[in-house]
Amino acid sequence: MIREWREKGYIMPAKMLKITMGALPSLIKVLMRHPIYVMKSNMAAKKNPVKYEKPSYDVPEYVEGMPYCKSNERYLRPTHLCNPRAKEIIAMANYLGAYKLPAWDFANNVFNFIKKNIKLAFVGLDREVDTLRRGTGTCIHQLSLFAALCRAGGLKARYKLYSLALVEPLYQNMIEVSPIMKSWYDALGSFMLHGTAEVYVDGKWVVADPTFTPEYEAAMGLPLAKLGDDPMGIWNYPLHGTVMALEGLPYGVGVAWNFLVNFIAKGERVKIDRSMNEARKYGKKILHEMGAEEYDASVRAKYQAKIPKITLEKVPSIMFE
Amino acid sequence: MLVQDVKTKLDEILHDYIPSPISNPAERALYEPKTFYGLPDKEANEYKYKAIKYAFQHHYENNRFYREMCRENDVSPDDIKSIDDFSKIPLITHRFFKDYPSGRDFAVWLANLMSTEVPKVVIKGKNPSFDDVIDAFSQAGVMVTYSSGTTGKFTFIPRDASTYKMGQYAIGRSAIEMLREWYEPDANGFLLFPNPKKTNIYVGKVTNVMYDLVKDVQVAIDRKITTQILRISMGVTFNFKEKMMSKMIKTASRKMNEDMVTRIVNWIEEMHRRKERIIFAGAPFILNMALDRLEKEGKTYEFGERGAVLTGGGWKIYEDKRLPVEVFRERVGKILGIPPHNCLDLYAMVESNGFLVHCPEGHYFHIPKNYFHVRVIDDEGEDVAYGEEGRFAFLDSIAMSYPGFISTGDKVRIHDECPVCGREGPVLEPEVERIKGEEIRGCAEEMRRIIMEE
Numbered sequence: 001m002i003r004e005w006r007e008k009g010y011i012m013p014a015k016m017l018k019i020t021m022g023a024l025p026s027l028i029k030v031l032m033r034h035p036i037y038v039m040k041s042n043m044a045a046k047k048n049p050v051k052y053e054k055p056s057y058d059v060p061e062y063v064e065g066m067p068y069c070k071s072n073e074r075y076l077r078p079t080h081l082c083n084p085r086a087k088e089i090i091a092m093a094n095y096l097g098a099y100k101l102p103a104w105d106f107a108n109n110v111f112n113f114i115k116k117n118i119k120l121a122f123v124g125l126d127r128e129v130d131t132l133r134r135g136t137g138t139c140i141h142q143l144s145l146f147a148a149l150c151r152a153g154g155l156k157a158r159y160k161l162y163s164l165a166l167v168e169p170l171y172q173n174m175i176e177v178s179p180i181m182k183s184w185y186d187a188l189g190s191f192m193l194h195g196t197a198e199v200y201v202d203g204k205w206v207v208a209d210p211t212f213t214p215e216y217e218a219a220m221g222l223p224l225a226k227l228g229d230d231p232m233g234i235w236n237y238p239l240h241g242t243v244m245a246l247e248g249l250p251y252g253v254g255v256a257w258n259f260l261v262n263f264i265a266k267g268e269r270v271k272i273d274r275s276m277n278e279a280r281k282y283g284k285k286i287l288h289e290m291g292a293e294e295y296d297a298s299v300r301a302k303y304q305a306k307i308p309k310i311t312l313e314k315v316p317s318i319m320f321e
Numbered sequence: 322m323l324v325q326d327v328k329t330k331l332d333e334i335l336h337d338y339i340p341s342p343i344s345n346p347a348e349r350a351l352y353e354p355k356t357f358y359g360l361p362d363k364e365a366n367e368y369k370y371k372a373i374k375y376a377f378q379h380h381y382e383n384n385r386f387y388r389e390m391c392r393e394n395d396v397s398p399d400d401i402k403s404i405d406d407f408s409k410i411p412l413i414t415h416r417f418f419k420d421y422p423s424g425r426d427f428a429v430w431l432a433n434l435m436s437t438e439v440p441k442v443v444i445k446g447k448n449p450s451f452d453d454v455i456d457a458f459s460q461a462g463v464m465v466t467y468s469s470g471t472t473g474k475f476t477f478i479p480r481d482a483s484t485y486k487m488g489q490y491a492i493g494r495s496a497i498e499m500l501r502e503w504y505e506p507d508a509n510g511f512l513l514f515p516n517p518k519k520t521n522i523y524v525g526k527v528t529n530v531m532y533d534l535v536k537d538v539q540v541a542i543d544r545k546i547t548t549q550i551l552r553i554s555m556g557v558t559f560n561f562k563e564k565m566m567s568k569m570i571k572t573a574s575r576k577m578n579e580d581m582v583t584r585i586v587n588w589i590e591e592m593h594r595r596k597e598r599i600i601f602a603g604a605p606f607i608l609n610m611a612l613d614r615l616e617k618e619g620k621t622y623e624f625g626e627r628g629a630v631l632t633g634g635g636w637k638i639y640e641d642k643r644l645p646v647e648v649f650r651e652r653v654g655k656i657l658g659i660p661p662h663n664c665l666d667l668y669a670m671v672e673s674n675g676f677l678v679h680c681p682e683g684h685y686f687h688i689p690k691n692y693f694h695v696r697v698i699d700d701e702g703e704d705v706a707y708g709e710e711g712r713f714a715f716l717d718s719i720a721m722s723y724p725g726f727i728s729t730g731d732k733v734r735i736h737d738e739c740p741v742c743g744r745e746g747p748v749l750e751p752e753v754e755r756i757k758g759e760e761i762r763g764c765a766e767e768m769r770r771i772i773m774e775e
Contacts, residue, residue: 168700168756221700237416237419237474239474239557310386310430310433310434311386312422312426312429312430312433313385313429313433314429315429315432315433315439317432317438317439317440317441317442318428318429318432318439318442318444319441319442319443319444320425320428320443320444320445321443321444321445321446
């Protein structure tokens with residue numbers, strides 16, 4: 001049982017514990033230094049809450065006998081907050097082409113569904129079906145939904161989590177709008193936890209980063225991410241030594257986060273969500289004017305030149321003993 | 322001292338840093354001009370054009386990854402026909418130098434980065450640490466200089482002997498030209514950085530030239546600082562042993578800081594008593610600690626024109642407090658009696674060999690325009706207009722061992738001329754900030770994290 005728990009990631013890995021423990025003192029310090037500001041911010045949010053649009057899709061109805069993956073193999077089985085056997089998940093996986101389409105096409109459908117429909121919002125961590133019903137969530141919510149849908153369709157999926165530094169437009173839109181978040185981020189020099197998913201297709205793990213809708217990416221001047229695009233070096237810079245691949249999320253992972261965004265700093269969460277909503281509206285305009293393909297092609301051309309990759313070549317004068 | 326006398330005097334003192342013969346346009350641009358900051362634009366541009374075109378051709382021909390980058394951007398040396406074409410030279414993002422592998426691959430990565438011949442380097446062990454590789458390169462004559470941001474990620478820059486010497490000569494000339502009214506070789510220096518002989522942190526390394534510029538040098542941080550120690554100081558630990566080391570470093574810091582401040586204060590006392598000429602060079606927060614002590618003890622001094630302060634690396638003094646430059650100058654004046662025109666700041670970074678120094682008259686950052694071309698660019702990579710803010714980028718002609726065409730994470734504002742001093746050529750405003758979202762960096766911040774117990 002302990003082995004299974006460890007495999008599933010239920011026991012918090014040392015790295016994650018270290019990241020959390022390292023991040024909490026500065027958060028507490030920031031909150032304790034500005035109690036009146038936080039209180040006012042929460043009251044303002046209560047008076048003027050952020051409006052999340054209803055999802056633009058309907059969750060298909062589950063029909064008895066719909067195929068789904070019953071395997072208990074690693075990366076296919078249910079894990080914490082990622083249940084591929086939930087009825088709505090099975091129904092959606094089938095709707096997106098599970099067991100009908102080739103693996104890549106199905107994974108791509110899942111990726112595009114989440115990317116286009118699940119809007120990034122700083123809500124408390126909850127189950128994959130809650131994310132599906134609500135149409136909003138953090139990157140972790142999105143990854144859980146992605147993994148659950150892929151697993152339901154028989155594709156192995158896992159999480160890749162890390163602490164990261166953001167590029168400037170994202171910092172301005174998500175961090176700077178909240179003085180509390182800004183102080184926290186600046187104290188750490190990074191954001192505590194982000195992740196991408198990985199899905200196992202045609203014999204290899206393929207990166208999936210469905211974090212941002214195309215509208216948000218356009219507003220931030222980022223390329224429109226596709227299945228297989230790694231955001232590292234594009235919009236984020238992971239902290240050295242923090243990257244971890246996990247089958248599932250550990251128990252207790254969302255406790256501090258939920259307490260923060262649902263209670264202590266709800267007002268700050270609203271500010272960030274509102275800022276992202278505004279950005280999406282702006283991005284929508286850009287994509288409408290330019291067309292998604294043209295926008296993507298022009299931005300990608302710029303990004304390619306920014307970080308040249310070195311393909312390491314053997315150097316005869318470097319000798320190893 | 323007249324500005325042309327600075328060159329004559331320094332060329333005599335720094336003769337070991339000057340190649341014989343001076344053989345290419347980059348060397349000519351550095352060693353020939355009588356002044357770095359006062360050349361007429363026409364003459365400076367002539368030197369700079371030839372030097373940067375030469376450097377571009379050199380990296381294009383000798384550096385595979387940079388050549389590929391140029392090909393992707395459809396640019397070759399033939400396209401650079403005047404200074405106006407400098408905007409075509411592809412800029413490497415500063416993040417590139419942070420994207421390194423570990424172990425043996427780190428050595429191969431460094432070698433692949435270099436545009437000059439890689440000497441024979443022997444790496445021992447199956448999984449060498451960064452410090453093992455750096456030591457091995459050092460033994461082969463290549464200085465792997467580095468800096469670290471707050472995330473513990475390093476920027477590594479390999480400097481061959483020639484690039485390293487040119488960098489040291491450049492910082493010496495840059496600093497003394499702006500402090501020429503103060504300078505005499507019989508001065509005494511206090512380096513508010515790590516001992517250059519005990520670290521490869523660039524800021525420490527490049528200030529090694531100070532030992533040749535003044536008669537006696539004391540150092541504030543006289544212990545060996547490796548990448549491991551620097552990383553642990555940044556709060557990034559990988560195992561139990563490092564955690565313990567981190568705790569020990571922090572515990573020992575208070576006592577070491579007190580000793581360091583005592584040494585500085587005693588030195589000030591002695592220099593004042595002997596009526597010596599002095600300079601403090603380095604991280605402002607360290608001098609600020611000494612000023613705190615002196616203020617607490619109610620002591621003041623009158624060094625006057627015999628004293629100078631050359632700061633560098635950023636103005637953060639505590640985790641959440643930045644020291645305004647003007648306030649610092651006022652304190653230095655009030656407590657040490659050093660006039661504001663002898664209290665200058667220097668802007669530089671591990672990736673470059675260009676040293677921008679405050680003018681004594683207006684404290685604007687002046688660009689050594691004979692060999693170093695500054696671009697201030699917007700998000701699209703286009704040059705911003707004068708008076709505007711943008712990302713600091715540069716074309717460095719004396720970086721021979723790596724392509725010194727780099728866009729940085731710093732935000733600056735550029736003006737077409739100094740509003741105060743009348744020297745020709747563009748200047749930057751006196752204070753530089755990090756672009757939002759870029760990790761906090763700066764040699765002073767590194768020092769602060771190494772020695773502060775907070």
